[in-house]
Amino acid sequence: MLLALSLLALAPLLVPPCIARSQETYSESLRLTPLADGKVHSNLSFSMAGPWNDEQQVGKSATAQHHTHLPSALTSLLTHHRISSFHLTLSSGRWSPHWPTTSSPASGIELVAWLEPDEEEDELAEAKRWHEFTGGLGGLFCTGVTQGGNEASRPDWGYSYEGEGAEGETLRPYRLVLPRLSATCTESLTPFLSLLPCSSRAGLGALLNPHRLFDGEWTLLGVHFEQKGGMGEVRLEVGSVQDPVRRDRLAGGLGRRDFSLESLFDRQLTVACPVAETSTVKLVVPRNSVNAFEIQPSDGRVVEKEGELEIVKWETKQGSPTEPLNARISWPTENPFRYPHVSRLPTPPISTRRILLGRGQERGHIGIELINNGAEAAEVLWVEEWPWWVRGFVGSLTAEGASSSEDSQPSVLALDYTPPIPRRRPTTLQALLHLPPRSTSKFLLPYESSYLWYTEYPSDAHRGFEVPGALVILLNPASPSAEEIDVDPSHLLASRGAKLRLHTPSTLLSLPTPDFSMPYNVIILTSTVVALFFGSVCNKLVRAWWVVDLEAREEAEKKEDKKE
Amino acid sequence: MATKPTAPTAPLVDLPSRRIIVFSFWAILLLGLPFWWYTTTIERLALPKGQVSGTSYERCQLPGVSTLAEGEPVSDPSEFSDLSVPVATEQTLIKVAKTLLDLGSTAADSRVAKFAPRYKLVFSLLNQDSSTGAALLEWEIQALLNRHLRPLLSSLAPLHTFEIETQIQYFAPLSINLGKDDDGIIIQEDDLRAFVNSADWNLPTSVTLDPVLHFMLFVPSLENRPMRISTSRSKPSSNAFITPQRGGVVIFNPPSPSSADEPSSPLSLAADSFAPSFQLFEQQLRKLLGVPPPPRSARYGRTGALEGWQVDAMVRTRLAEATKESVDTLHAIVKLVDDIPNMRVGKEVQRGVYSALRELDQARAILPTSPSRALSHAASALSLASKAYYDPTMLALLYFPDEHKYAIYTPLFGPVAVPMVVALMKEWKEWKERRRRKKAAEGAPRDGEKDKVE
């Protein structure tokens, strides 16, 4: 008994000295979706989480922040500017409406952030903090963000704060959109890779081959940060849509849509990331595929169900350096791949398109077209941000519809319009729209474009100016039990949730562009006018003309001569 | 005879109104000149040049420890009671006092980082290749910092504040060639210059412009252990080196895993294993911050909190450095503004210069009572002066050749000037002529009749 007691007493010593385990976690995953038109959508997601805002003291003159997985380049920027949450997406290419998605990103560079509120700070200081944050983040990712000290657009209808905390209700987002047509390239991928714990040397980061990523139909680089329950989570994602059929044809084949990890990325998963908790490769099993297909490797895989989809999952750690995991799918009986008819491609619940009407460069109509493919009426949030030189006349906003049923017309249920302040604030339009079932609706408003100052024109002014795309959010249907209370439209997204988020691509708008030799013309014109008219006017006022009688004068002179 | 024309035969414009017209043209031109001048000049606010040139480093010279020549017997030890030097011998005292007086010499020490009131210290644990096994994936960094660096950092409170960041990297490849000998892997001393592979190691920079000092604990990969630096001299090697003004590196060879564990599993080491490395870091930090080393014969330790006289010496050195630099910067601002007439001097620059001068005055005033407060004033003077020096608005206008100026103004002012000058000259001639006639008329009033006809 004594022995037992003494053992019990000594038991704690038998436990090895416990070392404070780092509480930060890292996990990565790759999701491959074969699309109905033969293309492949691959989405890599790297997620790092750890305790947030846990600065510790080292003596009275030093504070310390410790990180193992969370990238310090990003965390120092976030803590310095006190950011609650942000989403940065860089995307180039065009997301086809026939590819299934719940959320497509904005075309170009989009940054949405929520700043931690500070009572001692006024609006101007907060805007300055936002401006410095965009500069710092843009510099980190080599995006070439050139935003003057403008007021930001703050569309709170379209973006709801996903973090926690009471301030979440009152925090309004800051949004910056740079609608570049080609926003991603290797110089954005390099700092992106340096944020990953294993960078491009191990784990799924090794698949990030810029020569393949930027050779596709569509590329996305995304950085997201959220805080939940004292933990901060940084999630990096890389999305890419590639075309195995084109690659096969370039290599001399007839065009097969078979693909594997190696054929997509030209890389192998030879080294596993030692700090990744989970590192999985998922392949979405194609539904409605006419021909039979095979998914390999068959050992070590797990089949899961996700809603209506079936997903095959592998752990990358099961591979070895000599036989790396190479998930692949092939259609053995299909040679070549036949592009399906458009009517057989999946259609989304709603689709949208940007419309620009008018002639000449000074004025026109700008808006969107919404097609509701569903059998029920839909409520859609429409968020627009136009540069200050697009001056819309929101009083003339029109909603036209061509629907199969005669009784319902599209309508604007709520509207929030922030007019532009020239050179300081862009236009923000937020609207709640009602779309009748199976209809095509057009929402347009007339606009006038401004003349810019001579120095504000970019170098290739005749190419046009890019206008950001529209954001269209299909809201989940309101629960029938909800009472008919007037819900503030800015809370609709938070309460009902988004079923689908779409962006239209950026468009180019031509502005009246002057002849840049005008300053010299002005100088010459002014000088000519002055030369011609000033002298004449001055002389006319000052000089007098009178007639000199030459004969009389001669006579007078002769008289004088005679006298003398 | 032909019919005489009915045109006027004498000037219609009467004299006074013609004069008024000419002079009003000129008046408008002269009134407009100041407007033109004002709108085409560059804003150049006045800088207090007199004050700046009057402020020189000598005037800011600090009253150091009063005269103590070498060899002089120490008459009154109580003079130095406030230095808290445990005086073991006279020699120690003299050496200490010389350190305090040696304000200029440490300025030439190129290892010491430039003075800033706030430093960022980054401690990184770099694994060369954690996938080959036996890598260090974590460390008890907070405990290590508390044990080894807190005393030093706390005693430097009057001088600096520190922001510490720590990180772990799992893949930090080397770009130099490694040699091999019987004891393990060696690195030549010459290759150390390229050891820090900034291309592949993610060394963070600061969000603000505070200087960053990096302290890297490098853990070689399993096949490269043990790794050491081979020195050419007979000095024993400590497997550590500093890059002047930038930071320090310690190469840490973890103990080989015991036979019970798997050879490739990650290691977890207690904080004590890192103690020697962190003591080396502390030494390196002392060198980089310019801590004066204690005399050889001093009995107190070389690690841990600093002695009062060390902090005092550092305060004085940094005070001298900050003052000198701010004075130099102010002189340079004035010189730059004088040298480039095309440069705009805005309100921010003017305000910065005035504030910097004010801070320097405050530093000088408060020096006898509290050198560390004087240091903070000098530090803010330095930051204000350099902000003014690098102010984004102080940019010279682009080159605009004089020929362009003539080409623009001549076609405008030429056609304006010619008729006006000619009119003025005519007026003047007319006035002279009239005066002559008047005088002649006064002389011969009766003969004037005939002249009127002309």
Added chain:
Amino acid sequence: MVQRSFGCASLLWLVALLALAVLLPSTHVSASSASTNNWAVLVCSSRFWFNYRHMANTLAMYRTVKRLGIPDSQIILMLADDVACNPRNPFAGTVYSNKDRKTDLYGEKIEVDYKGEEVNVETFLRLLSGQLARSSRFERRLMTDSRSNIFVYMTGHGGDEFLKFQDNEEISAFDIADAFGGMWAKGRYNEILFMVDTCQANTLYSKFYSPNIIATGSSAKDENSYSHHADNDIGVAVTDRYTHHVLTVLETINKTSQVTLQNLFDTFTHQIIGSNAGVRSDLFNRPLDETLLTDFFGGVSQVELSEPLGFREASGVKEEEEEVRGAQSSRRSEVLVKRIGREKKEPKGVKEGGGGLGRTALAGGVLIALQVGAVWVARSRCSRVV
């Protein structure tokens, strides 16, 4: 008599010896430049797809400079347009400066500090003078000090004393000269190597006035610079002759090379470059044949070993300094010995700087003249006396 003549002769001998001592080329080697860090500013100022070769030139310089040791944090790369991910590029994500397409210049690790619309005259001048907006990120600033050597490379379309930026504005030679002058006044550089590849490039550096600048351009006034060759698959010219030639020379050196600037400039011929490449060295205080390419292109950083724990340091500050200084001077004397040895090995006349030869000739001539004079005076005097 004879004594007096000897006195005159010996006086003249003395004068001759003194002259010799003064005029002979001193074997003193210009001390290795006092620079502690190297920076590079690489600017491509033209946009549009058909100026692919300018982007390729700049990127090739970037790769070379990185290979020779300058870290990314000390390179400022400004590209006015994006050709790698341009939809017109058949090889996405790549930039080649040779039609064999062996080396991808864009690679997988690149940091472009300024791109697109940000590359303009104002930003460039602000970068040089350090007057960027306060919120500008650390990596995009030129944080040089008075001991930095800077390599400035500019390429694009240019003309007589100007360089075109982005096809809608221009920077004049006076602006660049003033920027460098301001940098010198602020102590922002130790030495600058200015290289420019445009039409009439030599005129761009004609207005410099601050010291320690060595400049080289690809063509003289009223001359064009030509492209080297085109890649038919990409459809545009991929490199320029001058830059292609400079890169060929730089390919052969590594971090420890002893090749000098004079060696590089000696390889400029009209046949290779297609125009009269120029060099301006009057503002540079070291002779070109003693200035290594790695003084500008290599990454230099000093290190100092730490003593092990428990090792008693030398007491006092001064003694430590002397030790460090002693170490430095011993290292410098090692370098001196190496260099003098090398000079002696090289046969004269092949790669010797022109200055040295001239000086020797002058000294020899003076010596001979003095000798003859001494003999003549002695003879005439003595004969007269006699």
